[in-house]
Amino acid sequence: GDSVTQMEGPVTLSEEAFLTINCTYTATGYPSLFWYVQYPGEGLQLLLKATKADDKGSNKGFEATYRKETTSFHLEKGSVQVSDSAVYFCALRSGGGADGLTFGKGTHLIIQP
């Protein structure tokens, strides 16, 4: 079946540092890939997405590129802020039906001033 693997953390960085959160996946067919962010006490918000190989999703300074050859969708940001502290989830959705998303376990990111 489908699966998503990501580092769980916590990942602690200083403000203005470069961020990479690794995400790799196993899926049948050609999935869409997503990054969601969850701030404390809130639901999940869609951060960015990519629907086919070599697509780059971007939003709020975050980027991720759909790499089919390495089955990866790593999240990056050039300069993080304290307000980026949250839990980040990598997820996929395979084609062919109304099934839900398959999520990684989440990466807790802590940004220190």
Add this chain to the structure above:
Amino acid sequence: DAGITQSPRHKVTETGTPVTLRCHQTENHRYMYWYRQDPGHGLRLIHYSYGVKDTDKGEVSDGYSVSRSKTEDFLLTLESATSSQTSVYFCAISERESRDEQFFGPGTRLTVL
């Protein structure tokens, strides 16, 4: 933000009692989902619906049932709550099937004593 509300937002109940959680959407989306979020597991799909009165099981459906009598409402019922069902429950909606993003509600924190 997608128009999704969940009720109640917090609930404490005792083992063996029935519990119903409600998800309400104002987006007229066809597809609705229930997930549970637990530490170390990310989010896991419980049940989903692809139309009024059309539902199917997800990865962790044992002990849960759902109903959808109107497009806008999707109910999750725990017939006899157990401590292992203590979790945060999220509802999600999607306009289209197959590889499309989902939008999440604010969540319901359920504690079963």
